[in-house]
Amino acid sequence: MKILVAIKPVPNPDERVKIRKDGSGVVLDNIKMVINPFCEIAVEEALRIREKRGGEVVILTIGPKESEQQVRTALAMGADRAILVETTKELDSLGVAKLMAKAVEQEKPDFVIMGKQAVDDDNNQVGQILAAILSQPQATFGSKIEFSEDGKKANVTREVDGGLETIGVTLPAVITTDLRLNEPRYASLPGIMKAKKKEMKVIPADSLGVDASLKVRVLFLAPPKERAGGRKVADVAELVDKLKNEAKVL
Amino acid sequence: MADILVVVEHQEGAFRKTTLSTISAAKVLAGLIGGEVDALVLGQGVRSVADTVAAHGVRGVLLGEGEVFARYLAVSYAPVVAQLVNEKGYGAVLAPASTFGKDFMPRLSGLLDAPLASDIVGFAKEGNSLRVQRPMYAGNAVATVELVGSPLLFTVRQTAFDPAPKADAKAPVTPVSVTADPGGTTFVGREETRSERPELTDARVVVSAGRGIKSPENFKLVEQLADLFQAAIGASRAAVDAGWAPNDWQVGQTGKIVAPELYFALGISGAIQHLAGMKDSKVIVAINKDEEAPIFQVADYGLVADLFKAVPDLIAELKKLKSA
Ligand SMILES: Cc1cc2nc3c(=O)[nH]c(=O)nc-3n(C[C@@H](O)[C@H](O)[C@H](O)COP(=O)(O)OP(=O)(O)OC[C@H]3O[C@@H](n4cnc5c(N)ncnc54)[C@H](O)[C@@H]3O)c2cc1C
Numbered sequence: 001m002k003i004l005v006a007i008k009p010v011p012n013p014d015e016r017v018k019i020r021k022d023g024s025g026v027v028l029d030n031i032k033m034v035i036n037p038f039c040e041i042a043v044e045e046a047l048r049i050r051e052k053r054g055g056e057v058v059i060l061t062i063g064p065k066e067s068e069q070q071v072r073t074a075l076a077m078g079a080d081r082a083i084l085v086e087t088t089k090e091l092d093s094l095g096v097a098k099l100m101a102k103a104v105e106q107e108k109p110d111f112v113i114m115g116k117q118a119v120d121d122d123n124n125q126v127g128q129i130l131a132a133i134l135s136q137p138q139a140t141f142g143s144k145i146e147f148s149e150d151g152k153k154a155n156v157t158r159e160v161d162g163g164l165e166t167i168g169v170t171l172p173a174v175i176t177t178d179l180r181l182n183e184p185r186y187a188s189l190p191g192i193m194k195a196k197k198k199e200m201k202v203i204p205a206d207s208l209g210v211d212a213s214l215k216v217r218v219l220f221l222a223p224p225k226e227r228a229g230g231r232k233v234a235d236v237a238e239l240v241d242k243l244k245n246e247a248k249v250l
Numbered sequence: 251m252a253d254i255l256v257v258v259e260h261q262e263g264a265f266r267k268t269t270l271s272t273i274s275a276a277k278v279l280a281g282l283i284g285g286e287v288d289a290l291v292l293g294q295g296v297r298s299v300a301d302t303v304a305a306h307g308v309r310g311v312l313l314g315e316g317e318v319f320a321r322y323l324a325v326s327y328a329p330v331v332a333q334l335v336n337e338k339g340y341g342a343v344l345a346p347a348s349t350f351g352k353d354f355m356p357r358l359s360g361l362l363d364a365p366l367a368s369d370i371v372g373f374a375k376e377g378n379s380l381r382v383q384r385p386m387y388a389g390n391a392v393a394t395v396e397l398v399g400s401p402l403l404f405t406v407r408q409t410a411f412d413p414a415p416k417a418d419a420k421a422p423v424t425p426v427s428v429t430a431d432p433g434g435t436t437f438v439g440r441e442e443t444r445s446e447r448p449e450l451t452d453a454r455v456v457v458s459a460g461r462g463i464k465s466p467e468n469f470k471l472v473e474q475l476a477d478l479f480q481a482a483i484g485a486s487r488a489a490v491d492a493g494w495a496p497n498d499w500q501v502g503q504t505g506k507i508v509a510p511e512l513y514f515a516l517g518i519s520g521a522i523q524h525l526a527g528m529k530d531s532k533v534i535v536a537i538n539k540d541e542e543a544p545i546f547q548v549a550d551y552g553l554v555a556d557l558f559k560a561v562p563d564l565i566a567e568l569k570k571l572k573s574a
């Protein structure tokens with residue numbers, strides 16, 4: 001199977017980002033960029049499917065040249081080759097999905113897999129928009145993927161409110177990943193060495209003839225309301241007393 | 251002014267309260283940009299859902315019924331909403347930011363080439379233009395965004411808007427003739443997390459446990475505490491990943507967002523991703539044996555203790571209080 005995996009670099013999610021004074025964005029100096037964790041899960045799933053059924057895993061990212069680093073990490077995990085649609089322009093989810101659609105039309109993979117949400121912008125949109133543009137089925141929030149023997153259909157179990165739901169999709173389709181799909185492997189040292197020689201095609205976004213002008217414009221960022229937390233109680237008796245007489249929630 | 255459409259969430263005929271906050275958000279929006287609020291119910295045998303919605307202050311309810319809508323599928327929902335937007339000229343469409351709205355609304359955005367703001371928590375107006383607030387970076391930033399194009403699409407964070415109250419008058423329910431072709435998508439099955447408890451996102455009290463609870467058996471302790479409040483039970487990702495709690499109990503950035511009156515975090519360290527899902531709770535109680543745990547920074551009442559000692563004591567104290 002030919003599998004296209006879309007990945008997005010995000011600031012290390014374990015670090016708390018600071019907002020720039022003028023609200024124009026977040027301070028990214030000294031913060032390590034990593035593959036969005038949900039995209040890492042997508043890479044891992046693609047590799048496992050290839051290990052089982054054969055085929056090719058192609059990484060796709062849309063963004064500046066610096067994204068190459070995270071793409072190399074995905075190649076070091078074991079992906080075969082990569083495509084970087086290069087742009088320094090600001091994009092919204094629609095713009096990203098439209099550019100992706102062009103790459104999908106060129107590559108014609110059996111399916112596209114990507115994260116359900118990027119943990120920086122938290123939009124949870126790109127996969128579904130892409131599926132709409134391509135007129136393909138979508139299966140979001142996947143925690144299990146099983147293929148029919150002939151590889152033409154997939155049953156995807158989805159993490160939804162209220163439990164788990166399974167839908168069947170004929171391929172080609174777009175699948176997005178949830179946390180319980182798998183545990184991604186680390187890139188091995190030989191993997192990292194090999195990755196350096198793997199093909200990475202750079203396509204200038206402007207060459208794709210896509211109108212990706214912004215429809216969702218981020219004007220500024222502000223910090224959320226701070227909580228006045230941090231108070232400790234000595235024991236259970238004090239806790240109950242405070243809940244009853246101070247917070248009045250009992 | 252163009253009117254506003256709310257897409258109603260239900261689980262095969264069981265109304266979900268997520269819709270009520272979405273109606274409230276739609277009304278705030280109508281107050282700013284004008285227009286009236288309609289609701290759309292798609293399903294099979296869902297007249298009662300339409301009647302419920304009709305009693306909550308919308309202008310009208312569109313009811314589209316058919317075999318093809320008996321099971322929710324994004325591929326059937328999105329084109330129908332797109333068709334109604336085009337026919338009736340709606341200027342905005344809203345749906346809850348649940349796994350329902352998050353699934354089909356971006357697809358709608360793709361079909362209509364229309365801007366979608368996810369998980370919104372507020373609207374404002376500056377001059378003539380609409381401003382929308384939505385959290386980013388696990389709730390560590392609130393972005394103000396502007397949408398260009400039409401219709402405007404939103405998924406609404408349930409905790410940010412009060413549920414729409416019952417209205418005096420009942421809105422008319424109008425059947426609409428719509429159909430869909432799910433093509434290569436089929437519904438295969440559903441495994442419901444059975445629970446007599448209120449939904450996490452609606453509960454007045456939530457009791458959550460994390461890796462510190464150490465085993466699925468120990469969730470009994472969590473249940474006993476929850477029983478005293480008719481509380482919902484939540485979990486950290488670590489507890490869900492370990493298989494001690496079902497996936498839809500996960501509270502956090504990538505799970506459910508809750509804001510109850512009272513939130514208990516038992517054996518939860520307080521990672522950024524967990525805090526994103528609960529830090530708007532009114533009162534937070536944390537019980538953790540590590541006094542350095544970050545959860546204490548957001549807790550109103552932090553108790554440094556072994557939860558296996560503190561929670562049984564707490565249950566006993568609360569029972570005493572109740573019988574007094
Ligand atoms: C300087 C700067 C300015 C920005 N300004 C705006 C703005 O004005 N308006 C706005 O809406 N956004 C803006 N963004 C963010 C924007 O580029 C988002 O990345 C885009 O909206 C997609 O949303 P998301 O990342 O939340 O995607 P989600 O829908 O949450 O992501 C889902 C999945 O889609 C895939 N994906 C997403 N983006 C990419 C990508 N680039 N390449 C490959 N795969 C991808 C990943 O697999 C991801 O897991 C800005 C970003 C930067 C760095």
Ligand SMILES: Cc1cc2nc3c(=O)[nH]c(=O)nc-3n(C[C@H](O)[C@H](O)[C@H](O)COP(=O)(O)OP(=O)(O)OC[C@H]3O[C@@H](n4cnc5c(N)ncnc54)[C@H](O)[C@@H]3O)c2cc1C
Nearest residue numbers: 460461462486487488502503504505517519524539540557
């Ligand atoms: C992409 C991504 C998305 C994520 N999304 C979410 C999300 O939505 N929700 C979420 O919760 N997490 C999420 N996480 C995971 C998050 O980063 C943390 O790993 C997780 O929240 C930790 O869970 P925990 O607090 O239960 O476990 P730990 O961090 O291991 O903490 C356990 C705590 O229990 C305490 N403890 C142990 N024994 C006892 C005892 N006997 N008595 C009292 N206290 C005790 C310890 O002191 C410790 O503080 C996400 C992570 C990633 C990368």
